[in-house]
Amino acid sequence: MRQSPIKLSINSSIIRPLPRIFFGNYDVRLKRPLKLANKGYTVEMAIPQTRNGQKPFIAGGLLRGQYVAEGVHLHWGSPASGGSEHMVNKRRYDAEMHIVHRNARYTNIDEALNYSDGVAVLGIMFKIVRIPDRIYPGLKKIYAELPNLVEYHSEAKLPGSITLGQLLGDLNTRDFYTYRGSLTTPECNEAVTWTVFAKPLPVAMTDVVKLWKLQDSDGNLIRNNYRVLQRRNNRPVFYRTPESQ
Ligand SMILES: [Zn+2]
Numbered sequence: 001m002r003q004s005p006i007k008l009s010i011n012s013s014i015i016r017p018l019p020r021i022f023f024g025n026y027d028v029r030l031k032r033p034l035k036l037a038n039k040g041y042t043v044e045m046a047i048p049q050t051r052n053g054q055k056p057f058i059a060g061g062l063l064r065g066q067y068v069a070e071g072v073h074l075h076w077g078s079p080a081s082g083g084s085e086h087m088v089n090k091r092r093y094d095a096e097m098h099i100v101h102r103n104a105r106y107t108n109i110d111e112a113l114n115y116s117d118g119v120a121v122l123g124i125m126f127k128i129v130r131i132p133d134r135i136y137p138g139l140k141k142i143y144a145e146l147p148n149l150v151e152y153h154s155e156a157k158l159p160g161s162i163t164l165g166q167l168l169g170d171l172n173t174r175d176f177y178t179y180r181g182s183l184t185t186p187e188c189n190e191a192v193t194w195t196v197f198a199k200p201l202p203v204a205m206t207d208v209v210k211l212w213k214l215q216d217s218d219g220n221l222i223r224n225n226y227r228v229l230q231r232r233n234n235r236p237v238f239y240r241t242p243e244s245q
Contacts, residue, residue: 002190003230004181005085006237013177013239019060020240021122021173021195025050026165034158036142038149040216041185041225044073045142047164056164058101058120061195062178062238067101067120069164070109074098075184076211078223084125085184085226086196088177093200094208095126096226097167113189116180123196124171126203134202138166146210152217172199179237184227198239 028050036045047069049055056069076095077083084093099122102112112118145156175198182190214222 001233002181002235003188004184004192004194005087005227006179006181006230006232006235007087007090008177008196008237009089010239013237015241016238018062018178018238018240021058021176022060023165023168023173024057024059024066025052025054026056026168027163028052028054028056029161029163030056032157032161034162035155036145036149036158037155038152038214039073040152041222042073042075043146043149043211043214044071045158046071050163051161057104058122058195061176061240062180062193063120063195064117066104068104069099069101071100072097072164072167073100074211075226076208076223077226078212081224083224083226086123086125086177086194087229088125088196088198093125094128095203095211097124097126098122099124099164099167113183113187113191115191117193118191119183119189120193120195123194124168125197125200126208127200128205128208129202130205132202132204134170136166136169136201138162138164139169139201139203142167143207143210146207146214150213150215152215152219169201171197171201173197174240175199176240177237178240179235181230181235
């Protein structure tokens with residue numbers, strides 16, 4: 001009844017003056033080590049505590065209370081097609097980053113997945129541009145490690161440190177779609193409040209090519225690791241407008 005991903009468009013959304021997403025500790029450096037891992041179906045980074053001994057968290061939008069950041073991973077396509085999970089205004093973007101958060105009232109992600117309000121995921125679209133005109137220091141460090149993550153179960157540590165906010169850079173976080181859905185990987189738990197930002201971040205082709213070279217446990221290339229579109233089943237999708245706050 002509430003599976004993800006789905007098609008998103010302004011025309012099919014309820015335009016509503018929702019609060020902006022509040023980013024807590026997103027500007028505080030994360031403790032080291034920052035480990036990236038090839039999971040066989042994606043590349044993932046677990047999110048450690050920040051240097052002030054807390055964790056990054058979000059609030060606002062459709063969320064009630066605070067949601068603590070747990071992990072970041074990516075979905076991508078192939079040289080023949082884009083690979084975002086959500087389609088935005090009929091467009092499948094080149095890649096989609098997910099920052100997974102769990103409701104602070106639950107102890108860990110496994111517990112949170114049992115509740116309809118257990119998890120909040122931020123979806124960030126990536127669009128290939130010929131010559132990126134901005135540098136994203138956090139993402140740049142991740143892209144730089146991808147060649148060390150080609151094999152299944154390989155791990156790499158990010159050099160130096162980053163803030164979680166450095167994965168968003170100058171992304172417009174005021175305009176977003178939000179709806180109640182699910183994880184897009186098994187067990188597809190219907191526990192996720194999705195917040196998908198309407199505008200993409202630019203990415204260089206050379207960096208997306210690195211994703212296309214990653215391998216699964218059989219040595220096959222991990223490509224098109226997005227789930228097919230799911231039925232909306234009359235669910236409301238909300239779109240936040242810039243005028244609203
Ligand atoms: Zn995902």
